[in-house]
Amino acid sequence: MAYQLKINGTMRSVDVDGDTPLLWVLRDVVGLTGTKFGCGMAMCGACTVHVDGNPVRSCSFPVEAVGKQAVTTIEAVGQTPVGKRIQAAWVAKDVPQCGYCQSGQIMSACALLRQNPRPSEADVDAAMSGNLCRCGTYPRIRSAILMAAAGAPAKG
Amino acid sequence: MERRDFLKIGAGTGGAFVASFCLPLPAGAAKASAKASAGGAAFEPNVYIRIAPSGKITYVIPFVEMGQGSFTAIPMMLAEEMDVPLSSITVEQAPADEKRYANPVFGMQITGGSASMIAAWKAVRGAGATCRAMLVNAAADTWQCGAQDCATRDGKVVQTATGKQLSYGALASKAATLPVPKDVPPKDPKAYRLVGTPAKRLDTKSKTDGSTRFGIDTRLPGMKVAAITHCPVVGGKVRRVDDSKALAVRGVRRVLVADDIVGVVADHYGAARKGLAALVIDWDEGPNAGFSTAAWKASVRDALKRKGIVSKQEGDFAAAKAAPGTRLVEVEYDAPTMVHAPLEPMNCTLHFHDGACDVWLGTQAPVKTQQAIAAVSSVPVEKIQVHNFLIGGGFGRRLDAEYVGQAAKLAKQVDFPLKVVYSREEDIRHGSFRPLYCDEMAATLDPAGKITAFSHRLSGSSIVARYAPQWLQPGVADPDAVEAAETPYSIPAKTVEYVPVEPPSGYMTAFWRGVGPNHNGWVVEGFMDELAVTAKADPVAFRLAHLGDNPRLKAVLETAAAKSGWGTPLPARTGRGVAVLNAWGSHIAMVMELAVTPDGAVMVRRLTTALDCGVAVNPDSVVAQMEGGHIFGLTAVMLGQLTIDKGRVQQSNFHDYPLMRIDQTPRMDVHLVRSSAEPGGVGEIGTAIVAPAYINALYAATGKRFRSYPVAPEELKA
Numbered sequence: 001m002a003y004q005l006k007i008n009g010t011m012r013s014v015d016v017d018g019d020t021p022l023l024w025v026l027r028d029v030v031g032l033t034g035t036k037f038g039c040g041m042a043m044c045g046a047c048t049v050h051v052d053g054n055p056v057r058s059c060s061f062p063v064e065a066v067g068k069q070a071v072t073t074i075e076a077v078g079q080t081p082v083g084k085r086i087q088a089a090w091v092a093k094d095v096p097q098c099g100y101c102q103s104g105q106i107m108s109a110c111a112l113l114r115q116n117p118r119p120s121e122a123d124v125d126a127a128m129s130g131n132l133c134r135c136g137t138y139p140r141i142r143s144a145i146l147m148a149a150a151g152a153p154a155k156g
Numbered sequence: 157m158e159r160r161d162f163l164k165i166g167a168g169t170g171g172a173f174v175a176s177f178c179l180p181l182p183a184g185a186a187k188a189s190a191k192a193s194a195g196g197a198a199f200e201p202n203v204y205i206r207i208a209p210s211g212k213i214t215y216v217i218p219f220v221e222m223g224q225g226s227f228t229a230i231p232m233m234l235a236e237e238m239d240v241p242l243s244s245i246t247v248e249q250a251p252a253d254e255k256r257y258a259n260p261v262f263g264m265q266i267t268g269g270s271a272s273m274i275a276a277w278k279a280v281r282g283a284g285a286t287c288r289a290m291l292v293n294a295a296a297d298t299w300q301c302g303a304q305d306c307a308t309r310d311g312k313v314v315q316t317a318t319g320k321q322l323s324y325g326a327l328a329s330k331a332a333t334l335p336v337p338k339d340v341p342p343k344d345p346k347a348y349r350l351v352g353t354p355a356k357r358l359d360t361k362s363k364t365d366g367s368t369r370f371g372i373d374t375r376l377p378g379m380k381v382a383a384i385t386h387c388p389v390v391g392g393k394v395r396r397v398d399d400s401k402a403l404a405v406r407g408v409r410r411v412l413v414a415d416d417i418v419g420v421v422a423d424h425y426g427a428a429r430k431g432l433a434a435l436v437i438d439w440d441e442g443p444n445a446g447f448s449t450a451a452w453k454a455s456v457r458d459a460l461k462r463k464g465i466v467s468k469q470e471g472d473f474a475a476a477k478a479a480p481g482t483r484l485v486e487v488e489y490d491a492p493t494m495v496h497a498p499l500e501p502m503n504c505t506l507h508f509h510d511g512a513c514d515v516w517l518g519t520q521a522p523v524k525t526q527q528a529i530a531a532v533s534s535v536p537v538e539k540i541q542v543h544n545f546l547i548g549g550g551f552g553r554r555l556d557a558e559y560v561g562q563a564a565k566l567a568k569q570v571d572f573p574l575k576v577v578y579s580r581e582e583d584i585r586h587g588s589f590r591p592l593y594c595d596e597m598a599a600t601l602d603p604a605g606k607i608t609a610f611s612h613r614l615s616g617s618s619i620v621a622r623y624a625p626q627w628l629q630p631g632v633a634d635p636d637a638v639e640a641a642e643t644p645y646s647i648p649a650k651t652v653e654y655v656p657v658e659p660p661s662g663y664m665t666a667f668w669r670g671v672g673p674n675h676n677g678w679v680v681e682g683f684m685d686e687l688a689v690t691a692k693a694d695p696v697a698f699r700l701a702h703l704g705d706n707p708r709l710k711a712v713l714e715t716a717a718a719k720s721g722w723g724t725p726l727p728a729r730t731g732r733g734v735a736v737l738n739a740w741g742s743h744i745a746m747v748m749e750l751a752v753t754p755d756g757a758v759m760v761r762r763l764t765t766a767l768d769c770g771v772a773v774n775p776d777s778v779v780a781q782m783e784g785g786h787i788f789g790l791t792a793v794m795l796g797q798l799t800i801d802k803g804r805v806q807q808s809n810f811h812d813y814p815l816m817r818i819d820q821t822p823r824m825d826v827h828l829v830r831s832s833a834e835p836g837g838v839g840e841i842g843t844a845i846v847a848p849a850y851i852n853a854l855y856a857a858t859g860k861r862f863r864s865y866p867v868a869p870e871e872l873k874a
Contacts, residue, residue, distance in 0.1 A: 017430070036370075040809075046499060090360070094360055096357075098549045099359065131818070133499070133818075136816070
């Protein structure tokens with residue numbers, strides 16, 4: 001059946017089975033290929049997107065569960081202040097190697113800073129442990145998040 | 157080769173300067189090429205540099221980018237020699253054309269073996285220096301002055317006395333008409349302004365906003381997507397398929413069957429997967445249904461009873477053994493099999509049309525890709541066009557293209573572009589296998605604790621025999637299998653002997669990050685630690701005492717030991733392990749510190765690495781390769797369990813074939829030892845150093861010696 005989805009601020013109509021994972025709707029139907037397929041069972045985090053700001057593994061999230069919630073992908077996360085800071089930190093620390101997992105890493109990092117603007121190193125490890133990187137960019141992911149957090153506006 | 161064939165300059169469209177260089181091929185290939193062109197030297201350039209009137213420089217790069225940073229470091233060499241800002245260089249991926257773009261190290265158009273920087277260092281600097289000289293000549297000609305009166309900076313030629321300037325873009329069309337200078341030397345490294353400084357990678361930004369396109373992101377008009385399955389038993393065949401339920405899934409268009417795979421073609425991969433799950437397939441499991449890891453290991457161990465190919469024979473082991481007071485140490489090691497599991501699953505998009513084929517993918521081996529398609533279709537290699545992308549992880553997996561051949565068997569049945577994507581389960585169960593090796597180690601120690609003789613007999617699959625048989629010479633051991641097998645130490649008597657032995661057909665062994673030195677470095681350095689224990693010597697001091705001929709390795713070992721606090725006291729069940737390795741033209745030493753809990757869990761606390769890779773072109777990328785390589789190595793030695801039973805790979809996804817995660821990642825300190833030597837490779841050495849350092853640290857922490865990995869927690873309980 002047809003689903004009306006709010007993706008990156010735009011309404012999109014997609015006609016797929018309700019159990020279709022959001023990942024394939026994004027990549028193959030809507031054409032937003034920045035969100036990646038890595039495992040298909042929520043073990044690697046490459047497919048992480050935001051649903052109403054919360055990090056979701058889109059490979060295991062059926063399209064029928066989206067409802068009226070807003071979907072944000074890597075293509076649009078830079079429009080938020082946190083997204084912009086995270087992306088800048090990623091560039092400053094030269095985090096990516098092959099880059100394939102980095103969309104998911106950045107989406108998880110943005111969700112972390114949104115919920116916890118000043119995370120400790122342990123907080124970062126806990127929040128990011130669902131995202132695999134085969135190239136092993138973890139030390140730089142850690143330092144980039146702490147760098148972006150340090151640039152966060154003071155609470156108040 | 158005639159000197160005049162070295163370089164040709166032409167005018168490109170719109171007044172561009174196009175320099176095409178013909179670089180020296182390796183000895184064998186050069187001979188073949190000379191023979192082929194004996195009738196009249198054909199100019200077959202293999203390096204292309206284009207300068208547009210806008211000043212934009214395009215370099216056609218024969219290497220691929222899979223995360224190692226070559227798309228930044230290689231342009232850095234060119235920018236340095238041409239005196240242009242790094243940002244003015246754009247790379248363009250070279251097409252599949254082995255004659256022109258073979259890596260001179262291999263004579264094949266492949267990116268791997270930690271060889272891109274080694275090859276580019278020789279090729280790109282001279283090319284850049286020649287381009288610069290020609291632009292200077294064009295400016296001198298314009299100003300009617302001598303070339304020595306001109307300097308270059310930031311993409312401009314400047315007349316030193318007057319300060320007059322002309323941009324390279326403005327000079328491009330004139331430069332294209334001038335005679336070609338001979339033998340322009342590259343810069344003196346002392347004059348470097350860019351090489352050796354930590355440059356930002358050119359590909360980072362697009363990797364942070366989702367705009368980088370990998371092969372898997374290919375989208376074409378009319379394209380459909382396929383999910384596939386192989387027989388669970390490696391090498392099995394399709395007997396019968398009931399596709400009625402699959403075809404009833406909305407979005408599913410076709411079910412395609414080849415001899416050994418079935419594919420479900422759909423509008424999107426979600427429907428294709430759903431359709432695949434609804435297939436009922438009757439498999440002929442074939443001859444491998446009884447195969448297992450145990451059987452593989454038994455056959456490899458058994459092979460050690462046979463005589464192999466001796467690749468090193470120095471001194472007299474028997475005489476050393478017979479010397480009075482000599483202690484003999486004999487042990488057996490092994491190295492387990494593994495798959496690569498790059499995060500971008502295997503995929504390619506194929507379109508057969510008009511007797512030709514286009515293929516879109518990220519590959520380390522574009523020509524192998526063409527050959528794999530040609531082998532299963534009626535399309536000749538020259539009609540197969542490879543569109544290569546940035547690669548979402550290679551690690552050797554994408555040096556092979558057998559999966560492209562598999563996909564082509566399906567895609568040739570349809571007239572639309574078909575994207576075939578492996579699931580993670582297919583990727584792990586039907587990957588290519590790191591060879592399983594067994595090693596028989598022996599050494600003699602004299603009464604003073606000096607090693608007097610060393611013998612290393614190894615058995616396992618010869619990847620080269622399958623992958624590049626042209627690299628083999630009769631009666632000579634597979635050079636990859638025995639690389640680093642002889643130790644870097646000064647030992648009067650050394651023997652290395654290799655017995656090739658293959659697993660059954662279907663279990664394709666393949667290069668895996670670290671290749672031969674990854675295996676040999678592990679067993680040699682584990683064994684070296686045992687010899688130090690037998691000699692009652694400190695493992696660092698023992699190695700230093702045997703590194704007489706290798707000052708670079710000595711220096712990195714001393715650095716790593718000093719920076720790690722080697723020798724300072726540690727709590728109970730905590731230990732430091734050390735290892736060294738010299739391979740790919742680089743020298744590395746690592747000290748690993750870890751703690752073992754009473755229930756056998758291992759906490760890696762700190763890695764201290766010292767690396768001498770010659771000139772570190774982009775030092776920050778070199779450090780990144782060490783960090784990433786170390787984590788890759790930790791995944792292998794701590795978690796790398798890939799097993800086969802009843803012919804099937806038993807693991808299937810990241811729950812049972814886990815990779816290291818961020819919360820398991822230790823502190824890492826990487827120290828680059830300055831060097832003016834030619835660059836060595838850095839993509840693999842950071843991985844290869846990890847296993848021996850880890851196993852040696854486990855010994856230091858627990859007193860238990862392991863000669864195989866991964867080590868189960870039960871074996872480490874207090």
